[in-house]
Amino acid sequence: MITLTKTATHTPEADLFGAFDNREVLTFTLTALREEGISDPVMEVYRDDDGITLRYPFAWAGSDYISDRYTLTLPAIGLCADGEESGLFWYTVRFTSPKGNRRLSKNPHSYAPVVAPADWGYSAFQLTVYEYGKDAPNTFAGGMMYHIFVDRFAKGGNVPVREDAILEPDWYNGIPQFADRPGGFVANNLFFGGTLWGVADKLDYLASLGVTVLYLSPIFEAYSNHKYDTGDYRKVDAMFGGDEAFDHLIAEAHKRGIKVILDGVFNHTGSDSRYFNRQGRYETLGAYQSKESPYYDWFDFEDYPDRYRCWWGIEILPAVTTKHPAYRKFICGEDGVIRHYLRRGADGWRLDVADELDRTLLEDIYHAAHTEKPEAPIYGEVWEDASNKIAYSTRRRYFRGHGLDAVMNYPLKEGVIDFIRTGCKDKLFEATAGLYAHYPKATSDLLMNFLGTHDTERVLTVLGGIGEEGRSNHVLATYKMPDDVRQRAVELLKLAFTLVATLPGVPCVYYGDEAGMEGYHDPFNRMPYPWGKEDQRLVAHYAAIGRLRAEHRELFGKGYLRVREDTPEGVFAFERWWDGERILVAVNRSHECWNDSALSGNLLFATAPIAGTLPPDTAVVVKM
Numbered sequence: 001m002i003t004l005t006k007t008a009t010h011t012p013e014a015d016l017f018g019a020f021d022n023r024e025v026l027t028f029t030l031t032a033l034r035e036e037g038i039s040d041p042v043m044e045v046y047r048d049d050d051g052i053t054l055r056y057p058f059a060w061a062g063s064d065y066i067s068d069r070y071t072l073t074l075p076a077i078g079l080c081a082d083g084e085e086s087g088l089f090w091y092t093v094r095f096t097s098p099k100g101n102r103r104l105s106k107n108p109h110s111y112a113p114v115v116a117p118a119d120w121g122y123s124a125f126q127l128t129v130y131e132y133g134k135d136a137p138n139t140f141a142g143g144m145m146y147h148i149f150v151d152r153f154a155k156g157g158n159v160p161v162r163e164d165a166i167l168e169p170d171w172y173n174g175i176p177q178f179a180d181r182p183g184g185f186v187a188n189n190l191f192f193g194g195t196l197w198g199v200a201d202k203l204d205y206l207a208s209l210g211v212t213v214l215y216l217s218p219i220f221e222a223y224s225n226h227k228y229d230t231g232d233y234r235k236v237d238a239m240f241g242g243d244e245a246f247d248h249l250i251a252e253a254h255k256r257g258i259k260v261i262l263d264g265v266f267n268h269t270g271s272d273s274r275y276f277n278r279q280g281r282y283e284t285l286g287a288y289q290s291k292e293s294p295y296y297d298w299f300d301f302e303d304y305p306d307r308y309r310c311w312w313g314i315e316i317l318p319a320v321t322t323k324h325p326a327y328r329k330f331i332c333g334e335d336g337v338i339r340h341y342l343r344r345g346a347d348g349w350r351l352d353v354a355d356e357l358d359r360t361l362l363e364d365i366y367h368a369a370h371t372e373k374p375e376a377p378i379y380g381e382v383w384e385d386a387s388n389k390i391a392y393s394t395r396r397r398y399f400r401g402h403g404l405d406a407v408m409n410y411p412l413k414e415g416v417i418d419f420i421r422t423g424c425k426d427k428l429f430e431a432t433a434g435l436y437a438h439y440p441k442a443t444s445d446l447l448m449n450f451l452g453t454h455d456t457e458r459v460l461t462v463l464g465g466i467g468e469e470g471r472s473n474h475v476l477a478t479y480k481m482p483d484d485v486r487q488r489a490v491e492l493l494k495l496a497f498t499l500v501a502t503l504p505g506v507p508c509v510y511y512g513d514e515a516g517m518e519g520y521h522d523p524f525n526r527m528p529y530p531w532g533k534e535d536q537r538l539v540a541h542y543a544a545i546g547r548l549r550a551e552h553r554e555l556f557g558k559g560y561l562r563v564r565e566d567t568p569e570g571v572f573a574f575e576r577w578w579d580g581e582r583i584l585v586a587v588n589r590s591h592e593c594w595n596d597s598a599l600s601g602n603l604l605f606a607t608a609p610i611a612g613t614l615p616p617d618t619a620v621v622v623k624m
Contacts, residue, residue: 002032013560019128019440024076031069041070041095048088049081076129085131086400090124109426126438131401135442139375142557143212145508150194151225152528153511157197157241166190176523178473188224192528196245200252207256210546218263229270233337250345259347267356268311268319276318298327322358332364339372354380355391363402377405387438406446420496423570423589433563447505458519464489476520494541494607495587498619501545502585504561514542548605582624588614
């Protein structure tokens with residue numbers, strides 16, 4: 001048996017993590033049974049910034065005649081390339097033994113490393129060094145987030161309706177516009193009438209769920225109902241209530257201790273915008289209209305004016321040259337968009353398609369936000385492991401000190417849903433023990449943990465297991481699960497939300513998931529909230545989880561995590577601990593009851609009655 005552990009001078013529980021600030025001094029301890037007969041262990045570290053492999057020999061540290069120990073001490077800053085204050089690294093340990101040259105490397109499904117011949121394929125341990133003092137703010141830690149698609153959440157106020165907009169009067173039975181076939185054109189000018197006034201009217205309901213952060217879909221003036229085609233960054237859309245409704249919502253939310261983050265779409269604008277103005281609706285001279293426009297250099301034209309770079313080739317979404325100094329100043333300057341809305345009361349930003357933003361713009365956004373409001377986090381829409389992401393042939397440096405504070409946790413969503421549907425723990429282990437080891441702890445505490453968004457199918461529909469195959473959009477627009485399938489999906493959703501709400505990060509509820517909304521792909525996942533027709537069983541479950549988090553805010557906000565590896569297949573269990581308190585969370589998706597001594601602790605929450613054992617399809621939270 002061979003193990004590799006590490007400690008750090010300033011990081012408690014350092015063995016759980018693989019991301020450290022650059023002031024840290026790391027000590028690795030290699031322990032091997034004497035009968036293994038290992039010798040000459042060397043750590044091989046691949047430095048991503050320049051492609052150099054560094055080699056560090058371990059020093060003999062003694063033996064108890066059963067096991068031999070070797071140690072290696074490395075200052076984190078010493079690993080970094082010349083001129084760098086941070087870095088991304090991968091490492092393994094090579095050694096010799098009676099069996100030949102061997103390598104100790106990462107096991108993706110266990111905390112225990114694996115040993116194999118040195119020339120076999122392997123998965124290296126990841127190490128990130130980030131700049132000291134650049135930890136993510138902990139303002140949201142321990143709270144709960146709620147994601148609102150504004151047009152579909154709640155009506156309110158007396159707002160104007162644009163002449164070119166269509167207002168659907170049937171809130172409960174109206175159907176959003178959809179294309180006859182995938183990829184077909186959709187005007188997206190059909191509105192159901194949700195406003196920021198309506199959001200403000202529902203704040204007491206949201207507070208009753210335990211919500212502490214609102215994440216709003218884009219609210220700036222735009223042609224579409226989704227507002228990802230920004231028309232004017234300096235105006236809140238009049239059909240959402242305009243600037244007055246925004247200020248009112250901020251004031252009312254803050255009265256209740258609820259913060260608000262905005263969705264920033266800075267990779268592209270709308271073609272129908274003040275800046276591009278292809279439709280000629282704005283009084284300004286847009287880039288499409290004239291090369292003399294002050295916005296002309298913001299966009300890349302291939303054959304002026306009709307051929308230009310777009311987001312994913314969609315003509316109504318011309319891509320912005322985000323490196324352009326004038327554009328960067330417009331977004332990030334002292335009175336730029338970022339600081340303007342933080343000054344008006346917003347509490348953070350979520351950045352749409354963060355992978356497509358130029359590094360300089362991303363860093364400017366980060367510094368603008370933290371200069372204006374140091375406690376305001378910057379979230380990025382990143383669908384993979386953001387610590388080592390390569391996008392457009394470039395390694396991203398999101399968590400090295402100047403990019404993002406946290407991201408949307410898509411890997412966790414996939415891991416939780418896969419486990420709940422199949423009982424297989426592998427993907428969920430990688431999305432928890434594996435992923436959290438890659439991120440700085442403060443980032444993990446801030447992650448946006450969710451089960452669905454405006455871009456994905458409703459989680460209840462996914463858990464129901466009835467796919468889209470063979471069904472046209474006309475069928476999907478009104479399809480509802482059979483009662484027995486829906487009932488089963490509701491019970492599974494309770495288990496899934498218990499997991500995302502108790503793992504490190506901030507649970508984020510996509511509006512209506514707690515009410516039992518169904519829906520396939522966009523736009524069927526964006527139906528109006530069913531006020532008065534909610535599934536009260538689910539609402540009660542979400543509220544109970546909110547109370548649990550509020551009562552143990554530090555534990556769920558900053559608590560350490562270790563996944564239990566001694567559970568049978570189909571049972572996922574983990575421990576959270578902080579400042580002397582320890583909690584066990586377990587979900588049983590096997591066909592047998594699970595027995596464990598920890599279950600005899602103080603029961604804090606369960607989805608079904610338990611009596612010393614955890615029945616199948618049950619989730620439990622126990623104070624140990």
